[in-house]
Amino acid sequence: MACRLAMQPTVIFDLDGTLVDSRPDIRAALDRLMDARGQPPFTLEEVTRFIGDGVPMLLQRAFAARGLPADPTALPAFLADYEAHAAVQTRPFPGIPQVLDRLEAAGWRMAVCTNKPERAARLLLEALGLMERFAALGGGDSFPVRKPDPAHVLATLQAAGGDAARAVMVGDHHNDVASGTAAGLPAIFCGWGYGLPDMAGSAPTASRPDELPELLDAALAGVPFTSSR
Numbered sequence: 001m002a003c004r005l006a007m008q009p010t011v012i013f014d015l016d017g018t019l020v021d022s023r024p025d026i027r028a029a030l031d032r033l034m035d036a037r038g039q040p041p042f043t044l045e046e047v048t049r050f051i052g053d054g055v056p057m058l059l060q061r062a063f064a065a066r067g068l069p070a071d072p073t074a075l076p077a078f079l080a081d082y083e084a085h086a087a088v089q090t091r092p093f094p095g096i097p098q099v100l101d102r103l104e105a106a107g108w109r110m111a112v113c114t115n116k117p118e119r120a121a122r123l124l125l126e127a128l129g130l131m132e133r134f135a136a137l138g139g140g141d142s143f144p145v146r147k148p149d150p151a152h153v154l155a156t157l158q159a160a161g162g163d164a165a166r167a168v169m170v171g172d173h174h175n176d177v178a179s180g181t182a183a184g185l186p187a188i189f190c191g192w193g194y195g196l197p198d199m200a201g202s203a204p205t206a207s208r209p210d211e212l213p214e215l216l217d218a219a220l221a222g223v224p225f226t227s228s229r
């Protein structure tokens with residue numbers, strides 16, 4: 001058994017825009033923050049463009065969009081509100097729970113590497129009943145660096161007990177493709193997420209979650225994926 005475990009492949013998932021559609025609750029917390037400053041709400045499209053580089057950058061982009069100066073009280077206020085409401089409307093993308101079942105049954109070790117702060121990510125995954133599926137959670141503040149730094153991916157992989165020679169990064173943002181590739185892992189881009197299609201770069205794109213098992217097997221084998229669907 002020890003031999004099989006040593007050979008177990010690992011899939012490292014991004015969270016926002018990959019496993020879950022978190023935009024409604026991020027938008028709601030952001031709008032409450034803005035409302036407290038007399039500012040109008042954001043559209044879902046605006047919020048989508050703010051997400052991907054962690055909460056400090058989300059707030060920086062939102063404040064810049066409203067012409068507001070930086071406010072050091074905004075980060076703790078946003079996080080306290082968001083952590084309390086992270087799973088009000090946020091749900092896994094359709095097909096994700098089934099794909100996690102399939103990957104688990106196929107012997108994949110699974111981890112999450114997200115730029116969302118670790119506490120908020122853990123609360124969300126626990127509220128959705130998903131946390132126990134993952135061997136590790138590397139949040140945007142878990143390590144000294146975060147995506148696109150490959151050390152975030154590698155530290156998450158190490159925390160999961162995974163092997164870099166048999167691991168694949170899966171995400172919806174160029175930060176995921178860039179960090180995975182720089183870590184020496186194959187990367188798969190998720191076309192259902194928040195990223196624009198050109199963020200895939202040279203990574204194969206999964207257009208639906210149920211394409212992931214086949215793409216992951218191909219990535220491990222070093223085989224380029226050609227979709228006929």
Ligand SMILES: O=C(O)COP(=O)(O)O
Nearest residue numbers: 015016052053054115116
């Ligand atoms: O918090 C963010 O900005 C994005 O988080 P993600 O890395 O899970 O997509």
Ligand SMILES: [Mg+2]
Nearest residue numbers: 014016017172
């Ligand atoms: Mg993402």
